[in-house]
Amino acid sequence: MGRMPNTPTLQYFSTPMTNSEPTSLLSGYRVLDLSSSMGAFCGKMLRDLGMDVIKLEPPGGDLARWEPPFAKDRKNGEGSLRFAYLNAGKRSVTLDITQEFGRKAFLELLGRSDVVLESFEPGYLEAHDLGYHDLIEKQKKLILVSVSGFGQEGPYAHYKTPDIVGNAMGGLLYISGDPAMKPCNPPETQSYYYASLFACYGVMLALWQRETRGIGAWIDTSIQASMALHEHVAFNYSAEGRVMKRAGSQHQHNAPANLFQCKNGWIALFVTQNHWPLLLRIWNDHDPALDDPKWINSNLRRQHADYINAQVTTFTSRFLKEELAELFQKNGIPGLPVNSPSDFMKDPHILARGFFGTVRHPILGTFLQPGNCFMVDGARGGPMPAPLLGQHNDEILRAELGLSMDEAPS
């Protein structure tokens, strides 16, 4: 696999379509984000949609501030890059909601908020008299969105769920990786991201319900249930009695649908029956045996994937991955290079769309960060830095709520 040299990033900064602010689609709504890394991406999406997201952190800070990866030489509460990405654009207030001052401030803020996001162990908020039924006393139309490993109730509700447990119990892990090896976890914390996406959709539905019918809701998001929608794993078994297994990079119904060797790396090809003749056309010296019309049939090619893949490799291995992708695309074949993350960050298309923008963070410095992953009427909300711990205590607790900070435990 080709390693890309380290590149200073600012030199390829170009954001013609990027604003410095998030979109204002849902401005005016306020979210109190009590979550840690399980639900943080939901809070980030709500921020990207324009909501005011206030992160309420316990006095030592959100535990996610101590989760890797870290900025070099900054293995401390302000150095976590995971925290920096997942909490971009949020405001931070330090509050111990289990103590009197914190509880009072929390309930004050609740009266001025629309959504509460949390990812505690199920039952934690109830145990502190801050469960859904307590909270709606203060905010009748509240939308409470909970993210947990298995949901608020049921036999596994109290099972601990680091990301790898979510991927395992949801069924994605079993089909992931080289069949000759152990199942392989995907990069970062995909089960947390995915549950957070569902949680965010749940918030949209609950908001719609509130705007049209005047009622609140409690959304119970399960990491396992979110992951179990992946790759037809459950449906294939239920409808066809088929257990999907690990297959490396080989797609279950198609060939060539795999990664193929190039001179400087690999290309991802997915060739359907419509693309097969196009592939043969640009591959002048292919084995004439492949011209047999029987090979149009994708199922047959899949049954003989080893043969087909070996043949296709004799062609792909003559090219650089980027040049081959361009050749394929020009000829209507959907091939794309296997990029390293830094390849992706330098891609001209990604740069032209202004996906990355510059943020300035008082501790981490100035660097490129993804902006919103969607555009509204052709404009993209640019990235914002994550807050320092308690950065907004003063503007929210004192200036907005008028609380005397003398009461706050130091």
Add this chain to the structure above:
Amino acid sequence: MSPNQILQGVRILAFTTGYAGPYAGRLLASYGAEVIKIESKKGGLDTFRHYGQHKDIDAAPRFIECNLGVRSLAVNLKHPTGARLIRELAGKSDAVLQNFRPRVLDKLGLGDDELRKSNPKLVIVKLPGFGSEGPKSNYGTWGFNLTAFSGITYLWNHPEQDRPIGSQGVYPDHLGFVMGPTLLVAALLNSRRSGKGVTIDLAQIESTAAVLGTTYLETSVNGDDPQPKGNYYEAAAPHGCYRCKGEDRWCVVSVRNDDEWRAFCRAIGRDELLKEARFADLSARLDHRVELDRIVEDWTQARDAEEVMHHLQGAGVPAGVVQTGADLLKDPQLRHRNYFSPFADSLIGPFEIPRSGFMFRGATEDPLRLPNRLGSDNESILMDILGYDRATIDSWRNEEVLT
């Protein structure tokens, strides 16, 4: 009220094919939206209708799975009358959802401005692979190759391998089909108060990159070139996937701190490990993780994966069975959540299917609905929504408008 009716009264026109676009429509229909899927036998059928070579184009399992609950309008968009009918329908709809390549609809006279002409509140959500604009916007993409382009394939591997692996699947589709409906409802909430519909461009390559954000920061903040880590995690040891009794049975275990380490040692009856300096704290355990993995697997491989999970979780140690499709269908936790919606009968026989990652607490969910057969809603849509009479509709059938 059932959550499956929340979006009642919202009408969405769906120009969708494959996985992400149709499934986005399904997730809107599941919550009560009237999703009208527009296709035509004149070169505009959802590609999943042919998936698996079923003779009946309404009976491809993949198509059914991804299009639950949608209505079907068969209309030839290349016929001027067909395109006109769509413009009229757009005037009576709240949103358009589409995952065609950029400018396909524009060329048919169905660009954003034309669709919005009689309905300024119309929301338009597009899910093109590479976005509507930019030098590669016309590239053909699948979930499979978008995974590769983003960097996810490169990283989704065990360390030090001689080739990348990634996934056999189409990870990005799953991201797009949740984010699409999210943005669509967000834009509806916005147009409800602003009186103005927006166009959302959700490039699937960017919704894919959104779940690799931390990794990009490792590159941009640290100048690093991140490499595959497999089941290694720098904040837990042991951490990984361990062989259990039976063929291809596995359980994951993750020990993140000293409390979990103590609980783990006791749970496997190895208290003496607590005294060993090489395992004294997390950083020592990370240094000796290869030895730890052996200790864990010595214990797990003599036991059923389920037993390993229940025993360890019962002791406060994170663990989980590496579940197969068969395991999911009998999972007691998913059953407790009423997670699967059953279909006693369908063109493909009986089956059950996952509903959603969340539930509304205290609410009872309705069963999901099958997709309607191609064109089976033509009459009711054209009569009830647009007010045409039967004679006019019949004449369009003969002119090959409705096909």
